[in-house]
Amino acid sequence: MAPALVWLTALMVVPCALVLALAFFRRGIYGGIDYTFTLENFGLVFDPLYAGIFLKSARIAGTATLIAVVIGYAAAYATAAAPRRWQPIFLFFAVLPFWSNYLIRTYAWIVLLNREGLVTQLLRWFGYTGEPPSMLYTEGAVIAGLVYNYLPFVILACYAPLSRLNPELAEASRDLGASAMTTFRRVILPLTVPGIAAGAVFVFVLSIGNFVTPALLGGGRFQMIGNLVYDQFLTANDWPFGAALAMALIAIMLLVLMAQALAADRAAGRAAEVKADG
Amino acid sequence: MSEPRTLLAIDDVSKSFGRVTAVDGISLDIRENEFFALLGPSGCGKTTLLRMLAGFETPTDGRILLDGKDIARTPPNKRPVNLMFQSYALFPHMSVRANVSYGLEMERLPSAEIRSRVDAILGTTELVPFADRKPEQLSGGQKQRVALARALVKRPRLLLLDEPLGALDKKLRGAMQLELKRLQHEVGITFVIVTHDQEESLVMADRMAVLKDGKLLQCDTPHAIYEHPADRFVADFIGVMNFVPGTASIDGVMAASGARIAGKVPPALSPGAAAVASVRPERIRLFPSADTANRTTGAVEALAYQGLDLQLHVRTPLSPKPFLVRVTADAADRRPVSSGDQVELGWDAADVRIFKE
Amino acid sequence: MTSLARTFSMRTILMLVYAFLYIPIAVLVVLSFNEGGLPTAWSGFSLKWYISLAGNAAILSAALNTLIVALVSTAIATLLGTLLAIGVEMRRHYGKGLEALIFAPMIIPDIVLAIALLSFFSMINLTMGLHTIILAHVVFNLAFVCSVVRARLKSFDWSIVEASADLGASAITTFRRITLPVILPAVIAGALLAFTLSVDEFIIAFFTAGAGRASTTLPMQIYAMIRFGITPEINALATIVMAVSIAALTLSQRLNRGVIGQ
Numbered sequence: 001m002a003p004a005l006v007w008l009t010a011l012m013v014v015p016c017a018l019v020l021a022l023a024f025f026r027r028g029i030y031g032g033i034d035y036t037f038t039l040e041n042f043g044l045v046f047d048p049l050y051a052g053i054f055l056k057s058a059r060i061a062g063t064a065t066l067i068a069v070v071i072g073y074a075a076a077y078a079t080a081a082a083p084r085r086w087q088p089i090f091l092f093f094a095v096l097p098f099w100s101n102y103l104i105r106t107y108a109w110i111v112l113l114n115r116e117g118l119v120t121q122l123l124r125w126f127g128y129t130g131e132p133p134s135m136l137y138t139e140g141a142v143i144a145g146l147v148y149n150y151l152p153f154v155i156l157a158c159y160a161p162l163s164r165l166n167p168e169l170a171e172a173s174r175d176l177g178a179s180a181m182t183t184f185r186r187v188i189l190p191l192t193v194p195g196i197a198a199g200a201v202f203v204f205v206l207s208i209g210n211f212v213t214p215a216l217l218g219g220g221r222f223q224m225i226g227n228l229v230y231d232q233f234l235t236a237n238d239w240p241f242g243a244a245l246a247m248a249l250i251a252i253m254l255l256v257l258m259a260q261a262l263a264a265d266r267a268a269g270r271a272a273e274v275k276a277d278g
Numbered sequence: 279m280s281e282p283r284t285l286l287a288i289d290d291v292s293k294s295f296g297r298v299t300a301v302d303g304i305s306l307d308i309r310e311n312e313f314f315a316l317l318g319p320s321g322c323g324k325t326t327l328l329r330m331l332a333g334f335e336t337p338t339d340g341r342i343l344l345d346g347k348d349i350a351r352t353p354p355n356k357r358p359v360n361l362m363f364q365s366y367a368l369f370p371h372m373s374v375r376a377n378v379s380y381g382l383e384m385e386r387l388p389s390a391e392i393r394s395r396v397d398a399i400l401g402t403t404e405l406v407p408f409a410d411r412k413p414e415q416l417s418g419g420q421k422q423r424v425a426l427a428r429a430l431v432k433r434p435r436l437l438l439l440d441e442p443l444g445a446l447d448k449k450l451r452g453a454m455q456l457e458l459k460r461l462q463h464e465v466g467i468t469f470v471i472v473t474h475d476q477e478e479s480l481v482m483a484d485r486m487a488v489l490k491d492g493k494l495l496q497c498d499t500p501h502a503i504y505e506h507p508a509d510r511f512v513a514d515f516i517g518v519m520n521f522v523p524g525t526a527s528i529d530g531v532m533a534a535s536g537a538r539i540a541g542k543v544p545p546a547l548s549p550g551a552a553a554v555a556s557v558r559p560e561r562i563r564l565f566p567s568a569d570t571a572n573r574t575t576g577a578v579e580a581l582a583y584q585g586l587d588l589q590l591h592v593r594t595p596l597s598p599k600p601f602l603v604r605v606t607a608d609a610a611d612r613r614p615v616s617s618g619d620q621v622e623l624g625w626d627a628a629d630v631r632i633f634k635e
Numbered sequence: 636m637t638s639l640a641r642t643f644s645m646r647t648i649l650m651l652v653y654a655f656l657y658i659p660i661a662v663l664v665v666l667s668f669n670e671g672g673l674p675t676a677w678s679g680f681s682l683k684w685y686i687s688l689a690g691n692a693a694i695l696s697a698a699l700n701t702l703i704v705a706l707v708s709t710a711i712a713t714l715l716g717t718l719l720a721i722g723v724e725m726r727r728h729y730g731k732g733l734e735a736l737i738f739a740p741m742i743i744p745d746i747v748l749a750i751a752l753l754s755f756f757s758m759i760n761l762t763m764g765l766h767t768i769i770l771a772h773v774v775f776n777l778a779f780v781c782s783v784v785r786a787r788l789k790s791f792d793w794s795i796v797e798a799s800a801d802l803g804a805s806a807i808t809t810f811r812r813i814t815l816p817v818i819l820p821a822v823i824a825g826a827l828l829a830f831t832l833s834v835d836e837f838i839i840a841f842f843t844a845g846a847g848r849a850s851t852t853l854p855m856q857i858y859a860m861i862r863f864g865i866t867p868e869i870n871a872l873a874t875i876v877m878a879v880s881i882a883a884l885t886l887s888q889r890l891n892r893g894v895i896g897q
Contacts, residue, residue: 001722004715004777008736011774012743015751022754075652078645090649092888097656099884100877101835103854107861107873108659111666114865118662148659155652209744211838216861226746233750233842243754246747253744334797354800367798371816380812384803432802 016250022243033239041244050228054248057224060139060214061207064146068203069196071147072154076195079155080162091159098152106216109145110136113217137219145213150203157199161192194267201260205253225249282309285468286331286436291340291350292492293326300326302492303340308436308470313462315479316472318489319515327489328438328472332361344435355384360429364440366421368413374424375400375409381432395431402464403427419450426458430465439471443478455481476516480504488512510554510633519556522596523635526553531632535595540571541630552635557625559589559604565613566624573624576601578617583607592621660877667870684871693848694872697856704765704840704852705833708772713826715773716780721814723781724788740778748774749842756843763845768852771843772833779832780825787821820890827887831880 023041026034044050079090097105112118115132123133135141165188173183207213211226218224223231225245232242286308293301301323308314316324329335331342333354342350349357360381369377375396382392400406403423413421422442429437442458443451459482462469473479479486480500487497488508496508507513514521524533526547530540531554539555547553557572566573576594583589588610591600603623615621667685671678688694719737723729740748752771756763795817799809815822837854844850853876860869 001719004719004781005733005736007715007773007777008740011752011755011770012740012748013736015755016743016747018754018758019747019751071652071655074648078648078652081641081645082649093653094656096881096884097660099831100660100880101854101857101873103835103837103857103861104663104873104876105659107857107869108663110861111663111865111870112659148655151652151656205742205744209746211746212858226744229746229750233753239750239754242750246744246750249744250747253742257742332801334800354797355803355805361798361801363794363798365792365794367792367794369795369798369813369817370792380799380804381802384808428798428802 019243019246022240023247025240027238027240038240041241042248044241045244045248050245053223053228054225054252057208057226058252060143060146060224061204061210064143064150064207065200065203067143068147068151068154069158069200072151072199073158073192073196075151075155076158076162079159080165087163091156094155095152098149102149103212103216105149106145106213109141109148109217113141113144136217137222139218139222141217142214142222142224145217146203146207146210149213150206153202154199157202158192158195161195162188165191194264197260197263201256205256208252209249282312284308285310285345286470287341287343287346288327288331289341289343291327291330291337291342293323293330293335294338299492301330301337304489304492304494306487306494306497308468309485311466311468312484313459313469313482314471315483315486316470316489317476317479317486317515318474320474321491322489323492324472324474324489325440326492328361328440328470331436331470332359332438333357334361358435359438360432360434360436361438361440362425362429362442364442364444366413366425366445368421368424368428370413373410373412374405374416377413377424378405378428378431381428385432399427399431402461403430418446419454422446422454426461430461430467433465434467436468436470439469441473442471443473443475451478458482480516488515490515507631507633510556510635513556513631513633518559518602520559520562520597520601521599522555524553524555525549526551526632530627530630531555533596537574537596539596539630540627541632542627543632544634547632547634554633554635556631556633557629559602561629562601562603562605562623562625564590564603564605564609564615565622570624571627572630573622574601575620575622578615578619578621581615581617590615590621592623594623663870664874664877667867667874669867669870672867684867685875687868688871688875691868693851694853694856697851697853700765700850701834701853704768704772705830708769708776708833709826709830711769712773712776712780712829713822716777716825716829717784717818717822719777720781720784720788721818724785724791725793737778737781740775741782745836745838749839752839753842763843764850765844767843767845768840768850771839772836775836775839776829776833780822780829783825783828784818784821787818791817824887824890827883827890831883831887834876835880 022033024037024039026036026038026040028034045054075094079087079094082090110117113136114120115134115136117136119135120132169187169191170183173187174180178186208224209226210224211230214222214224214227215230225248229242229245229249232238232245236242284307288304288306288308291301291304292299304323304327316327318324326335330337330350333349333352333356337350340350341348344357344359349359354361369380372380378396378399379392382395387395397406400409403426405420405423405427408416408420408424413424416424422445426439426442439458443454446454455478458469458471471479471482483500485497485499486503488495488503490511496503496512498506503512504517507516510521513519522531522533522539524531524539526532526543527538527549529543530538531543532538533555541555543553563570574594574596576592579591579593579600581588581590586607587604588607590603590605592603593600601623666677668680668682669677670681670683723733723737748771752767756767761767795813796809799813800806804812835854837852837858840852841855841858844852844855857869857872857876860866860872
């Protein structure tokens with residue numbers, strides 16, 4: 001196992017530590033790095049201009065997460081309710097698109113949403129004669145792209161606890177007088193929260209740091225944190241500020257992961273209590 | 279018959295994992311061709327001892343002599359000792375035949391010899407019809423026989439069996455106990471079996487060792503251990519025993535109720551010391567004759583027929599727990615009892631064992 | 636709700652979700668066979684965009700680069716990731732740090748790893764090219780291989796390794812004849828996953844490819860083409876790339892089912 005650990009250390013830990021260090025230096029006059037210690041870059045992250053981009057990224061990622069979880073949970077629920085032998089097949093086809101190229105999946109939405117795309121043509125076919133609606137290069141398009149790209153993972157994450165759920169639990173709840181809705185709310189949903197949380201965290205973390213989807217579906221000027229980082233390194237040539245942005249991104253990601261781990265620990269604690277009682 | 283030869287000598291062996299001592303200074307001799315059982319509750323160190331014999335653990339201290347040679351530090355693949363794993367550990371990607379052949383291939387035997395030895399052992403273990411199956415296509419009992427055949431085919435000096443019947447259901451277990459005895463007799467290999475099931479070791483073992491907390495409590499034939507347990511723990515662990523707590527006197531135990539249980543007091547127990555008198559359920563008679571040494575009365579709380587036997591739970595003033603009494607169905611027929619009846623119980627002083635509490 | 640109505644509504648949900656997942660891809664595939672030059676209006680069946688792809692030197696060289704990167708990084712990652720998985724699972728007790736180190740490459744945002752490696756390579760003055768892309772791809776590929784193999788090892792009965800030693804096999808023989816054959820389907824599944832990820836990976840390759848067109852990979856080429864606009868040629872290229880990925884996934888899925896079967 002040693003070679004693998006060396007590889008990970010040399011090509012992940014060290015480079016990431018380097019980025020962390022970079023964030024504490026000044027930008028050189030000609031775009032290089034001036035090796036004097038400063039906290040300016042982190043201060044700049046909280047500048048209203050950039051803080052606004054963080055907030056916008058969080059809003060977009062949050063909206064995409066919410067939509068993906070609602071659709072994904074419904075799909076996972078329907079899959080788990082299907083006959084046993086069909087479930088792996090349904091699941092396989094739900095996940096299949098996930099394994100085709102990310103760029104291509106995103107590109108497919110350009111084809112759908114552009115001014116002469118399928119959506120516009122469908123509207124015309126229904127008798128719409130006005131200007132083609134501008135759907136591409138909007139925040140909505142970015143959210144649609146994110147939901148589309150990460151939905152399969154949510155379906156997988158929610159399916160796992162749903163398929164393990166003992167159907168007798170729901171029956172017991174009905175037997176004790178609960179309605180179908182109450183049974184879902186009080187029995188099924190709480191038992192499948194870990195799956196929802198895992199799926200949600202995944203979508204949120206990958207969305208907030210996304211670069212490709214905002215770049216392609218949001219249009220040239222549309223910026224989320226990922227695009228901002230990209231610009232600092234490849235366009236603005238301000239590596240220290242880019243590094244500080246990247247570290248802020250990592251910090252957000254760690255916070256979300258820690259919150260999830262905490263929630264999972266509490267859920268596991270509850271489960272252990274239930275077991276001890278039984 | 280000549281004096282049985284010692285095959286394996288375990289000489290003051292200890293094993294610690296960090297601060298936990300799993301095996302604590304155990305010495306044991308295992309004789310050629312015997313069926314030996316290591317018995318004890320879980321966590322007593324029996325599995326660690328077995329794994330040291332197989333070579334998967336190295337003793338912290340002590341020697342393990344096989345035919346007089348210390349093998350304590352010999353790796354498992356270089357010992358003439360084989361282990362039948364509790365989980366059977368069959369290779370999932372190999373057929374039954376390939377599983378059984380594997381050990382002989384490691385010895386680099388000619389393939390003709392491998393084939394004939396494998397065929398022979400598959401015959402002995404009645405596995406010929408399953409030779410081409412994969413482990414997943416076998417029942418629990420069949421898997422167990424494959425694991426046994428795979429170890430036996432190497433003709434080890436010593437075969438170790440780790441809870442070999444643990445995964446089988448009760449009925450199959452009974453049949454396999456006899457089957458293992460038969461096979462051991464047939465192949466003439468020394469068997470060392472680890473089990474937590476005292477009934478199993480009573481049925482199968484020629485001799486057995488009782489372990490607790492890493493220490494050896496007693497090593498003898500099942501009969502000797504059953505009749506003369508070394509201490510209260512062994513008496514309780516092996517078979518079923520009724521206990522009367524009290525204090526030692528010169529010729530028995532004074533129970534808290536004031537009654538005296540007559541019996542032979544071990545010399546180590548001085549009068550006045552906390553002691554416990556015990557008697558096996560089958561040594562207790564219902565409505566004993568007047569000259570019986572130990573007698574008491576009690577109310578029958580429950581009774582259960584077990585074929586030939588009738589088991590009674592009798593509440594007596596002697597002990598907080600009800601007495602367990604086992605009488606033959608014949609005896610019960612002569613004078614029927616039912617739940618709630620007052621009965622008289624009696625047993626001889628010779629059947630009483632007294633231990634330090 | 637009656638059970639019939641319930642079944643019906645469940646089916647409706649699944650159908651809507653599948654429609655959402657597959658319509659965009661289907662449109663793309665259909666349009667790749669479109670005769671006309673307009674990327675979104677159907678004007679007749681034709682294979683001409685596939686033929687024109689075959690003559691596009693930039694795309695062919697990018698495809699070759701991608702193949703090299705994916706094959707080499709998959710080979711290294713499969714070897715290292717499998718050994719790592721075995722090492723981690725055998726010792727049972729391992730720190731949270733090790734766990735985090737192995738998990739990190741799968742969760743770290745691409746853009747962060749990309750800029751980190753770019754900074755690192757330029758700091759140590761390493762000329763960038765296909766070799767630096769390979770170095771970078773091994774990082775996440777080995778994490779994915781490791782996680783697939785570890786999942787298999789979780790249900791691995793380690794007593795069969797001891798049984799092999801007990802029957803007289805050396806450590807190397809045991810690995811060759813027992814451990815490897817049992818986990819092989821998972822190793823291959825992990826390798827196929829790594830290969831797919833490497834073929835599709837864009838941002839890290841983009842940052843670690845260095846200047847010049849010589850080390851452009853297929854996703855980089857596709858990105859450039861998409862930025863330029865919708866063309867029927869991209870549709871055709873996308874169709875081919877998707878077909879390859881899906882074939883690899885299907886294969887890996889079948890192998891994983893083999894694992895469960897055992």
